[in-house]
Amino acid sequence: MNELLKNSLYFGMTVSVGSYLAASWLKKKTGWAVLNPLLVSSIMVLLFLMVFRVDYQTYNNGAKYLSYLLTPATVCLAIPLYKQLELLKKYFPAVIGAICSGVAASAAGVFILVKAMGLGHEHYVTLLPKSITTAIGMGVSEEAGGIVTLTVISIIITGVLGSVIAEAVFKLAGITHPMAKGLALGTSAHAIGTSKALELGEIEGAMSSLSIAVAGLMTVILVPFISGLI
Numbered sequence: 230m231n232e233l234l235k236n237s238l239y240f241g242m243t244v245s246v247g248s249y250l251a252a253s254w255l256k257k258k259t260g261w262a263v264l265n266p267l268l269v270s271s272i273m274v275l276l277f278l279m280v281f282r283v284d285y286q287t288y289n290n291g292a293k294y295l296s297y298l299l300t301p302a303t304v305c306l307a308i309p310l311y312k313q314l315e316l317l318k319k320y321f322p323a324v325i326g327a328i329c330s331g332v333a334a335s336a337a338g339v340f341i342l343v344k345a346m347g348l349g350h351e352h353y354v355t356l357l358p359k360s361i362t363t364a365i366g367m368g369v370s371e372e373a374g375g376i377v378t379l380t381v382i383s384i385i386i387t388g389v390l391g392s393v394i395a396e397a398v399f400k401l402a403g404i405t406h407p408m409a410k411g412l413a414l415g416t417s418a419h420a421i422g423t424s425k426a427l428e429l430g431e432i433e434g435a436m437s438s439l440s441i442a443v444a445g446l447m448t449v450i451l452v453p454f455i456s457g458l459i
Contacts, residue, residue, distance in 0.1 A: 241292030248273040268389045306438035313435035331416030332447045335360040353459040359383040362419040365445040373456045391418025392425040407432040415440025
């Protein structure tokens, strides 16, 4: 089986896309928020590799081409933001204040948890970029001396969890304004949260798209100053 798969250039891409389509169908069929397509498809791919004993390198030889689409996909998020440009200008101070608060809360949360669990500097800087998009977070973690693979995992978990619990949190906290929802999702759950925001509405998606870029930039600037706290 491994030899056959090694000779298939797009094996990894086929498994990844197929799993995601199946997971999306399952989510649409059941309507359960917990069945997030990214989470379910990740589990499906993992089980497939384990059952057929396919090593990661063989899988990634084909799947790596999907990662090339990450940057252009992120850039495309500027489109809904452009459509809501007037709204952004009107509430600009509040928007920037909300994103700054989100970035500060994320960094403070990581600091408190790392201290409470008795973890060291390496794990601290590994988790600091957990709420920004993978493309930026990997570079931040590497430069700060973190474990990049764990950073990627923490980013995925943060995004999926944020997307799954978002609507319940909004309802519990009484958050109804579309801008507040979008800013919260983009700042805390990056691109995965933005996909959820786009499901909620165009304004939510636009504000979430802005949050990804601004929160990423702020984190890049902030990490060198706070990485030495632990």
